[in-house]
Amino acid sequence: MIENTPKLFIPGPTEVDDRVRIAMAQRVIGHRTKEMTELYGGIVEKMQKLFNTDHYVFVFTSSGSAVMEGTIRNLAEKDVLHGACGAFSKRWYEMSLANEKNADLVWADWGKAVKPEMIADAMEKKKYELLAQIHNETSTGVKNPTDEIAKIAHENDTLIAIDTVSSLGGDMIDVNKYDVVIASSQKALALPPGLAVAIVSEEAMEKSKKTRNKGYYFDFVRMLKRFEKSQQHPTTPSVPLLYAMDVQLDIMLEEGMQARYERHLKMREIVHNWVKKRGFELFAEKGYESVTVTTITNTYGISIKELNEELVRRGLRISNGYGELKEKTFRIAHMGQLTPTDIMGLLDTIDEILEAKGVY
Structure with missing residues (x-):
């Protein structure tokens, strides 16, 4: 057993409340039981309440990076624009290239923010299916003006996904302004690593229905179908981490x-x-x-x-x-x-x- 670990002031993983850690020690339940329906259905409802949205909420057993890649595959067959200003947002661009998308990069130098006019200029030159935009760049400590950028994307009939891996649950974000909001469990949500969240608009779901070659595990449509059927996952999730999320959401709702x-x-x-x-x-x-x-x-x-x-x-x-x-x-x-x-x-x-x- 690892003992005497230091208190974490790092941008993930972060400190976990003792109540959350204790919750993870409960007996595991079956992933096709009424208990799972109550657990996962309750988590989705609490997430929607906390972030004041009726958008779809999906919780994946994965890293946030995995859902970033999955979002690209759900929402773009070809043309993706990336707004980046550091190591992690540039990695998202590299994911698009690795998935053989026609990806373009709008780059703000280290320590600088991606400005709306930079995105507008790129969109004047080319039509994109998806804008993948960093909200909070963990490597540089930069918060980008994504509300204004989202307006530009939608004015150009382009979906926008934002990376809030290190900001959702800490910063105040109106998730309803975006088509996909991506977060990880181990940062501002204050959970152990291993879960990722996608908050998905109706417009993004419609796009996903039409997209080909998007894979299986991160298919938004497949996730929604199973949730509408039984409020469960298509595959086996990490039950202890869902226990943890359920308790942490109660803590967050109590604080407000x-x-x-x-x-x-x-x-x-x-x-x-x-x-x-x-x-x-x-x-x-x-x-x-x-x-x-x-x-x-x-x-x-x-x-x-x-x-x-x-x-x-x-x-x-x-x-x-x-x-x-x-x-x-x-x-x-x-x-x-x-x-x-x-x-x-x-x-x-x-x-x-x-x-x-x-x-x-």
Whole structure:
């Protein structure tokens, strides 16, 4: 058994409430039973209530990346436009290429946001079936203006799917403005890894019905048919993770999405104020900072690896920069079930470490 694991301030996986962990220890039920119908049907209903939508909700046993790829296969036979500004949104573009789609990329440089006019310019030149747009880029801490981008997509008769893997459940997102909203369990939803969510519009379902060669497991139509028949999955899901999601949704509903959003804003404010006070810099473009994760420029040139090793010895963990940003930046997640008190405790500990090293 792994013991003495540090408290996580990384952008996934995140901390899991003890009530959620205990729920996973229940006896497993059959996936073709009335108990499963009650469990999964209840989860879908709670998800729709939490995010104020009557769009279809599908919960897959998979990573968020898998549903990102599945969305491409459901909604595009040929032409896909990607709005990207970091490692994970670029990976979505690479998924389209791997599935032999005619994919084009609108790229905003590291730390910058994809602007609506960039998407509009690309759509003036070509007709697309699908716009795959990042909402919250975990590698750079950038939040993109997806509401405005969605308007442009729909004005051009193009479906829009957004990646909210690291923001849904923390940021305030009107899911009804999009055709597919994709999220993972292990980030702002504060669940263990292993589940992914797709919130799907009627227009997207109609497109999926007409799309060929979309595979089996992530077929939205197949998921809907089975749900309408029995409120179950076409294949066997992870029952313990569904137990966990059921309890976590109760926790989130009790808090309320507005209060949850305000808590996330407060945690971001604490981190941003610390960054400025200590002489670091925010990596994200001003006005486009993520609500759930802050990427910080390593202005002092310290060893992020060594800082994190010392934090782990003290029972805490943050994230180094991702990919080519490693050691150039570091990331502090303020998402899920973390509180302002947790964040202040982390920052005080970082101060102790850096002051002892004579950094400031």
